[in-house]
Each structure stands twice: as C-alpha cells, then as structure tokens.
Amino acid sequence: MDLRNKIFLIIFGSDTRSGRTFDVVLLWMIILSVSVVILESVASIRNVYHDYFVSIEWFFTILFTLEYVLRIYSAPRPWKYIFSFYGVVDLLAILPTFLGLVFDQSTFLLTIRALRLLRMFRVFKLARYVKEAVVLAKALQQSKHKIVVFFGAVLTLVLILGSLLYLIEGEENGFTSIPQSIYWAIVTITTVGYGDIAPATVAGKILASLAMLTGYSIIAVPTGIISVEIGKAVKVGRGPKKGVCPKCGHKHHDPDANYCKICGSKL
Numbered sequence: 001m002d003l004r005n006k007i008f009l010i011i012f013g014s015d016t017r018s019g020r021t022f023d024v025v026l027l028w029m030i031i032l033s034v035s036v037v038i039l040e041s042v043a044s045i046r047n048v049y050h051d052y053f054v055s056i057e058w059f060f061t062i063l064f065t066l067e068y069v070l071r072i073y074s075a076p077r078p079w080k081y082i083f084s085f086y087g088v089v090d091l092l093a094i095l096p097t098f099l100g101l102v103f104d105q106s107t108f109l110l111t112i113r114a115l116r117l118l119r120m121f122r123v124f125k126l127a128r129y130v131k132e133a134v135v136l137a138k139a140l141q142q143s144k145h146k147i148v149v150f151f152g153a154v155l156t157l158v159l160i161l162g163s164l165l166y167l168i169e170g171e172e173n174g175f176t177s178i179p180q181s182i183y184w185a186i187v188t189i190t191t192v193g194y195g196d197i198a199p200a201t202v203a204g205k206i207l208a209s210l211a212m213l214t215g216y217s218i219i220a221v222p223t224g225i226i227s228v229e230i231g232k233a234v235k236v237g238r239g240p241k242k243g244v245c246p247k248c249g250h251k252h253h254d255p256d257a258n259y260c261k262i263c264g265s266k267l
Contacts, residue, residue: 005074007073008075010022029063032060033060033064036056036057039053040053057097058097061094061098064093068091068094071090135233135234136230138233139226139229139232143228147222150221154189157185157189158182158185159185161185161207161211162179162183162184163182164207165181165184165185165204166180166181169181169200173199173200173201175197180197184198188208188212189215191219
C-alpha cells in the first residue's frame with residue numbers, strides 16, 4: 001500500500017483503529033479551537049492572554065491547513081471533496097485566520113469550525129439517526145405550504161395591530177412609527193415581552209390584551225401542523241403493518257401467516 005492510500009485510510013476511514021483515533025483527536029482539536037475563539041471574545045481575558053491566544057490560534061490554523069491539504073492529496077477525486085459540504089466547511093475553518101492578517105475581527109468567524117463537529121455522525125456511527133432526520137425533513141417539506149400561509153396570516157395580523165396601536169397611542173407614548181408599532185406587535189403576540197415600549201391608554205391596553213391572548217393560540221398552530229405531518233411521515237416510513245396484505249389490503253390474517261389468504265401475495 002502506497003503512502004497516499006495509507007493517508008486516505010487514516011483521514012477518511014473510520015473503520016480502522018488509526019482512522020477512528022485520528023477522527024477522535026480531530027474532534028477534540030475542533031472543540032479546543034472553538035473554545036479558544038470564544039474565550040478570546042471576552043475582553044477581560046483577551047487583554048491578559050492576547051499573545052497566547054494568537055499563538056494558539058495559529059497553531060490550530062496550521063494544523064487544520066495541513067489536514068485540509070492531506071485530504072485533497074489523498075482523496076480519489078480531489079475536486080469532489082473540495083466542493084463537497086465538508087470540503088467547503090474545512091476550507092472556511094482555516095480562512096478567517098489568514099483573512100485576519102488583512103481584516104480586523106475576522107478571526108471570530110472561526111467559530112464556524114463548530115460545523116466540523118458534524119463529522120461525529122460518521123465517527124461514532126450515528127448514521128442511524130439520519131433516518132429520523134429524514135422523517136423530520138419530510139414532515140417540514142410536506143407542511144411548508146401550510147406554514148407559509150400561516151406566516152402570511154401572522155404578518156397581516158401584526159401589520160394591522162401595529163397600525164392600530166400607532167393610531168391609538170401615537171408618538172407621545174413611544175409608538176413613533178408604524179414599523180416601531182409592528183415590532184411591538186411581534187414582541188407581544190410571540191409572548192416575548194421585552195417591555196421596552198408599552199401602551200399607556202385604555203384602548204391601547206385593551207388591544208394589547210387581545211394581542212396577548214391571540215398569541216397563545218397562534219403559537220400552537222405551527223406546532224400542530226408539523227406534528228400532524230411528522231405522524232404521517234412516520235406512518236409512511238414504517239410501511240404496511242405485519243398481517244396487512246400490501247396488494248389487496250386484507251387485514252385479517254393468522255399471526256403466523258406468510259401469504260395473503262385472499263390473493264396469495266407475500267405478506
């Protein structure tokens with residue numbers, strides 16, 4: 001086995017001991033590098049350990065750059081890897097440090113390295129969860145038209161509420177414009193309630209109360225839509241139940257029957 005194939009088995013393969021060890025070490029390096037970037041964003045820590053952070057960051061960048069180059073070198077089809085999802089993420093994980101030589105603050109974009117933790121699905125054999133993710137994705141896709149209609153109705157509602165509050169309260173009570181009033185309506189019906197602006201008149205408070213009560217019912221709508229679609233997707237994914245003939249649909253078979261008693265199809 002030549003050097004290129006050995007590197008390929010270590011970097012891209014997780015079935016071998018060396019490949020699994022490499023992936024686990026890589027995941028820890030990613031976690032550590034992201035942790036360093038997060039700590040560096042804290043001014044009190046950055047002011048004391050700035051030089052250390054710079055050195056550590058360049059260490060990880062050089063390490064990940066070497067890994068990226070080796071992946072390209074060992075990949076059977078380098079261009080396919082370069083333009084794949086993981087290839088793009090691997091490139092974006094090292095670019096911010098080099099861009100930091102030209103642009104200030106770009107190194108904080110290095111938190112994108114956290115996306116590389118998606119490799120743990122391959123490393124720790126979590127592919128079985130992909131099937132469940134497909135069910136969820138299918139449910140979201142099936143409900144997208146209903147969700148679009150729902151959000152259209154919500155946008156119309158907040159536009160009406162915002163306009164009414166603007167007319168009722170006016171600029172003297174903090175509702176300086178219709179966009180500002182629409183912002184209040186969104187905050188209210190989503191039950192976030194920042195409290196930065198609030199109605200002061202009796203009519204405004206009555207309208208706000210109606211918006212709050214409406215918000216509780218609105219929250220339940222998308223949840224119900226998606227839940228129904230998830231139930232349908234799960235039912236389809238499981239296929240016909242044992243004992244139900246896939247051809248004629250006859251349900252009443254003996255528990256140990258292998259063939260349909262009506263049409264003779266295999267159960």
